[in-house]
Amino acid sequence: MGPYMTGFDPIGYYIPNILSWLKNGVDFWHCIATAPLLYLILMPIIVLGAPLTIVFKILSPILHGLLSLSIYLYAVRTLKWTPEKSLSLSLLATSYFTAMRVSWDLLRNQLALILLFVVLALIKEKNDVRGNMTTSLAMVLVVLSNQLVSVTMFAIVIITMIRMFFKKERSEARRTMLTSIPSILLFLLVLYANFRLSTSFTRVLYFPRQESEGRLSIYGFHSYSEMIATVTGFLAYCYLPLLLPALKGAKILKDPQLRTWTLFCLTASFLPVVFARWWYRWALMLTYPLAFYAVEAIANIKHKPHRLYASIALGTAVTVLTSGFIAMPCDRPFPYYAIPQFQIYIPSSMLQNTVPLEDCPHVEDCLNWLKQNMDENSILIVHKAFHGWALLHLNPDQIQPYGYGNPETAAQQALQQGHNTVYLIWWTQGKGWHGQPSAPPSFKEVYRSGDIAIYVYTSS
Numbered sequence: 001m002g003p004y005m006t007g008f009d010p011i012g013y014y015i016p017n018i019l020s021w022l023k024n025g026v027d028f029w030h031c032i033a034t035a036p037l038l039y040l041i042l043m044p045i046i047v048l049g050a051p052l053t054i055v056f057k058i059l060s061p062i063l064h065g066l067l068s069l070s071i072y073l074y075a076v077r078t079l080k081w082t083p084e085k086s087l088s089l090s091l092l093a094t095s096y097f098t099a100m101r102v103s104w105d106l107l108r109n110q111l112a113l114i115l116l117f118v119v120l121a122l123i124k125e126k127n128d129v130r131g132n133m134t135t136s137l138a139m140v141l142v143v144l145s146n147q148l149v150s151v152t153m154f155a156i157v158i159i160t161m162i163r164m165f166f167k168k169e170r171s172e173a174r175r176t177m178l179t180s181i182p183s184i185l186l187f188l189l190v191l192y193a194n195f196r197l198s199t200s201f202t203r204v205l206y207f208p209r210q211e212s213e214g215r216l217s218i219y220g221f222h223s224y225s226e227m228i229a230t231v232t233g234f235l236a237y238c239y240l241p242l243l244l245p246a247l248k249g250a251k252i253l254k255d256p257q258l259r260t261w262t263l264f265c266l267t268a269s270f271l272p273v274v275f276a277r278w279w280y281r282w283a284l285m286l287t288y289p290l291a292f293y294a295v296e297a298i299a300n301i302k303h304k305p306h307r308l309y310a311s312i313a314l315g316t317a318v319t320v321l322t323s324g325f326i327a328m329p330c331d332r333p334f335p336y337y338a339i340p341q342f343q344i345y346i347p348s349s350m351l352q353n354t355v356p357l358e359d360c361p362h363v364e365d366c367l368n369w370l371k372q373n374m375d376e377n378s379i380l381i382v383h384k385a386f387h388g389w390a391l392l393h394l395n396p397d398q399i400q401p402y403g404y405g406n407p408e409t410a411a412q413q414a415l416q417q418g419h420n421t422v423y424l425i426w427w428t429q430g431k432g433w434h435g436q437p438s439a440p441p442s443f444k445e446v447y448r449s450g451d452i453a454i455y456v457y458t459s460s
Helices: 008-024 028-033 037-047 052-080 083-095 097-105 107-123 128-147 147-166 170-197 224-252 256-269 275-282 287-299 302-325 357-373 384-393 407-414
Strands: 378-383 399-403 422-427 442-448 452-457
Touching: 008 037, 008 097, 008 107, 008 384, 028 128, 037 052, 037 107, 037 128, 052 083, 052 097, 052 107, 052 287, 052 302, 083 097, 083 302, 097 107, 097 275, 097 287, 097 302, 097 422, 107 128, 107 147, 128 147, 128 170, 147 170, 147 224, 147 256, 147 275, 147 422, 170 422, 224 256, 224 275, 224 287, 256 275, 256 287, 287 302, 287 452, 357 442, 357 452, 378 384, 378 407, 384 399, 399 407, 407 422, 407 452, 422 442
Parallel strands: 378 399, 378 422
Antiparallel strands: 422 452, 442 452
16 A cells, blocks of 8 residues: 555544544543544554554554454463464454455454453453453453444353353352443443434434435445345355354354354344444454354364365465455456445455545645645535545645535535635546546536546536
8 A cells, every 4th residue: 555544444534533633622422432442542642743644554453463462362371272273263363354354444343352352361260359350441441442342242241141140150240240330331321422412323123214315325225135135145255265164163162252252243243233334344243253163173173184175275265365355456356356235345455545546646636736726715525535635635624524425515505604616526527436436517627636636616
């Protein structure tokens, strides 16, 4: 990616949020609703003068490496696996293409997964008071990192307590319950903050009508049958190479934590719980327990030649899929990632953020042209894909984001607010992404760099 960031969320969400919080501040409810741990870690670094793009380019591989380490240590210390077997697991769990997709831009999710493995290891230990406090703190940090991983953690903790109760380990069950109380209360506070800030926060057990614009039109389903077909197809698409060894390994490795993780995420993938558009993230989190099962299956093959052949076959499949995902450009993706219906959830290539790598220098060129040509009465309206880009190059007062809405509506609102000239940055005609191949005809192109153009709104 050269000097450019990888992933949609860093430039589409993290940068706008960080810059907004630093400039305007943030109230308690907006902060807690966001699960802000990653922001709280990054903001002091940014205040000290570190460039945002460099911070995110460094942060992403660091988090991926820490997740690999946490998986390795969990296998060695909790499951008592050998270092060689644990290293194989760590490599598979973080190099498989779905894990690479998580590392692409789901950085808060990845931070929470690192902490989750710490929590799972601590829960299995018979801790003293200090150990219980450490476990409780780790659980709180998971909640502050990501809501979906938090729900997964609570599902595992609940099943763990139930097992302790039936095994007559009631003191251990009581200890685990008391340890969980701070994180449960914090999670309820996070839910309340989201309800307080958004009346549409939860849509349980029904689908909203398909809208002509907005994000629900991208992630929503028309019916349950459509949802089941899509989710089933996506799971097959993601895990077909792991399926056979994972099924065999699940019969051998009977760890209740990993089984609960697997069953919960599999079930959650098929339910429109909380935000229906997040179902694919539950599916992506199946990567990690399935990696445990796949490695367990191969490690238990009795005949060494067969074990070697199985390892080579799985290693080759992972290498080919991951290399194609990392190295192939967006316009010529590896064939496996060229299926349009799944590109919403897994991009065709990692060589992109909100725009393809080849368009990044042209976005900068167009924004630099705007920087030189915009006056105090002009405004740039920006789609979500270009919001972070614009903030890195222009004064925030010159920018008006319209999210996933209609640019013509945003332009008319800008004129009503007193702006004389309304600019739009988008792809040239027919080249656009995000479901909008061309700018509306009311926008006239005034500058072009590669496949990116600057348009001016003409109300006629």
